[in-house]
Amino acid sequence: MPVIKGIIILTELLLLVSFIIPVILGIVNVGNITGITCSVLLLAVTVFHKQLGAFAKSMWEHISGKIVISGIVLLVSVCVLFAGYLSARMLIAAYDPPEKPCTVVVLGCQVRGTNPSLMLRRRLDAACEYMEENPEVMCIVSGGQGKGEDISEAEAMKIYLTDKGISEKRILMEDKSGNTAENIAFSGEIIEQEGLPDEIVIVTDAFHQYRAEILAEKNGLTSYSRSCKTRTELIPTY
Numbered sequence: 001m002p003v004i005k006g007i008i009i010l011t012e013l014l015l016l017v018s019f020i021i022p023v024i025l026g027i028v029n030v031g032n033i034t035g036i037t038c039s040v041l042l043l044a045v046t047v048f049h050k051q052l053g054a055f056a057k058s059m060w061e062h063i064s065g066k067i068v069i070s071g072i073v074l075l076v077s078v079c080v081l082f083a084g085y086l087s088a089r090m091l092i093a094a095y096d097p098p099e100k101p102c103t104v105v106v107l108g109c110q111v112r113g114t115n116p117s118l119m120l121r122r123r124l125d126a127a128c129e130y131m132e133e134n135p136e137v138m139c140i141v142s143g144g145q146g147k148g149e150d151i152s153e154a155e156a157m158k159i160y161l162t163d164k165g166i167s168e169k170r171i172l173m174e175d176k177s178g179n180t181a182e183n184i185a186f187s188g189e190i191i192e193q194e195g196l197p198d199e200i201v202i203v204t205d206a207f208h209q210y211r212a213e214i215l216a217e218k219n220g221l222t223s224y225s226r227s228c229k230t231r232t233e234l235i236p237t238y
Contacts, residue, residue, distance in 0.1 A: 094206035098224035108143020108153035
């Protein structure tokens with residue numbers, strides 16, 4: 001039993017570390033906050049399981065205690081099932097390539113000064129590959145100018161793609177958006193204005209594709225995915 005308990009604690013510590021690493025890198029979001037909280041709770045349950053078990057047993061002897069414990073078990077079960085469902089949908093959306101050439105929409109990400117961040121460069125490299133495979137398709141680079149950015153994300157993306165050899169004539173800029181919902185909505189407006197096919201291939205990180213797919217559907221667009229790789233240490237958080 002001590003060996004099994006030690007293995008469980010080590011696993012939970014590794015899980016905790018995997019959510020702390022992004023915080024050290026300056027990434028703080030609901031993903032790692034939730035992950036850290038859950039990891040700490042799991043550690044507490046493992047380390048103090050005897051005390052918690054005795055406490056739960058004493059509570060179970062009362063009606064109010066039964067209600068509280070049953071409520072907690074129900075809530076945890078629902079959360080786990082919902083997280084599992086979302087994870088499955090995210091995996092399906094991440095690997096849903098188009099069967100024919102589609103209008104490319106590249107979702108913006110942080111720009112440092114005038115240079116795309118590593119995450120954005122990976123998205124742009126994936127878009128470049130797709131456009132080289134399908135020389136007839138048009139591309140919309142989507143992203144406004146945020147704090148700490150000297151130019152809009154769209155302009156930085158256009159410069160990057162043209163430096164990679166993609167013709168400037170194939171790139172349209174959407175440079176007003178400030179979030180993913182606006183990325184999709186404003187890109188949809190450009191598609192309508194330019195008479196482009198409303199079947200699109202969204203280029204973004206794999207974890208981001210499901211959310212983008214939902215937003216595309218809300219805007220009357222049929223979307224497929226071309227996912228780029230996400231840094232391994234950030235996968236649990238995202």
